[in-house]
Amino acid sequence: MIEAKNIQQLDLNLLKIFECLYREKNMSETAKVLYITPSAVSHAIKRLRTVLNDPLFERQGQLMLPTPACQRMAPELIDLLEKLRQVLQACGDFNLATTAQTFKIALHDAIEPIVLPKLQLALAKHAPNASLASVKLSREDMHKQLANHQIDMAIDVARPIKAPISHAVLSSDHFCVLMKKNHPLKNQLKIDNYLAAKHVAVSNRATGTVIEDIALLQLSFNRQVAIRCQNYFAAKEVIKDAPFLLTLPSMVASQLLDDTLIARPVPTTMPAIYQHLYWHQSTDKDDALVWLRGQVQHIFKR
Incomplete structure (x- = not known):
């Protein structure tokens, strides 16, 4: 049993690194996603190993694979981290007219001229202090980018997905x-x-x-x-x-x-070709992103 004192003194930032390494299974990739150095990832995992009294991950070639104890703990811990994010996102009243956040959307450059001008008009009218960033769509990294909140949503053709990624059909085309x-x-x-x-x-x-x-x-x-x-x-x-x-x-x-x-x-x-909107389930109740998803869906219904 781990001492309560060790848990109380645990740096919660370590859990974010743990979560990312569990998903990426690679120190360097984890560092890239979190914009930190591989040595910082290694140091964080070393601290967690000391607190939890388990190796947590074992190296096999380029991969860092979870130990049995880590495998038992990780799904529930990651679920709790997602719930914590949702609680924090719901903290305080969201004011569309005053928000200064940057909305990040991944999409193909071919549909930028269709989406961005209309979305900019919506922002200018309803959220004049907000900004918009169009990000190059990476199909290989989309799930990871959504999970790590590097992007808020993505627009792409229909593709296989699974929880915790959600999607909605935007349009059909020929x-x-x-x-x-x-x-x-x-x-x-x-x-x-x-x-x-x-x-x-x-x-x-x-x-x-x-x-x-x-x-x-x-x-x-x-x-x-x-x-x-x-x-x-x-x-x-x-x-x-x-x-x-x-x-x-x-x-x-x-x-x-x-x-x-x-x-x-x-x-x-x-x-037919179907365009879909993709987002992470952890943002289902984020008022700002619920509004933005509604605006994107409205653009494609015009």
């Missing part, structure tokens, strides 16, 4: 094809010449399947990607001067269309 106005296929786009044409894809990865190709492969269709761009704005410039096709969500296409481009339906039936 794919269309952008091409230059004098493209040879502008009035005769069929599935055979669509597949035979050269395409531009958008992804921040050099290789791998993009979302429209996943949908096409489900239909047993395969196309030729000639160029991969990191964003749709660059892809637009490419197709303005070349006979390439750009397949993309119609919501994004509407932001790119000008007098040099035309949009055509994809010449086959493809599944």
Whole structure:
């Protein structure tokens, strides 16, 4: 049994580091998430080991794996930390008109022009002292960023999730094809010449399947990607001067269309694309973030 005196003198900041290391299972990654040094993480865990009289984590290669005692304790302890955050968030009355907090949203740069201008108008009207930060969407890190409150919410296509991440459908959309106005296929786009044409894809990865190709492969269709761009704005410039096709969500296409481009339906039936809003359950009762989520949902319902 641990002495009560040791528990009373325990620095609660150590528990935040414990929680993060339990999730990350790596000292360096934990340090990055918490913006501290790996030696600070190591020192904190050493102090906890002394108080709790257990190694807590054991190194296996690059991983720090929980001991059986740690594994028994951690889920309940992390749950209590989440409840503590909720209690602290509810402390005091939230005043939208005077709040000076910074709202952080992770989203793809393709939908920034759709979301940010309207959200800025809502802030200017209802929360003039608040600020807004648009963060690059990282699908690999989204769960971690939400859990560690590095971002308040994220907007992304439908993807597998589990508690404690919550989500809500924002919109459904369909794919269309952008091409230059004098493209040879502008009035005769069929599935055979669509597949035979050269395409531009958008992804921040050099290789791998993009979302429209996943949908096409489900239909047993395969196309030729000639160029991969990191964003749709660059892809637009490419197709303005070349006979390439750009397949993309119609919501994004509407932001790119000008007098040099035309949009055509994809010449086959493809599944709808769903945009979702993601957030951490620990913020379910945070008045500020409840308001912000409502504003984002309102933007997509217009």
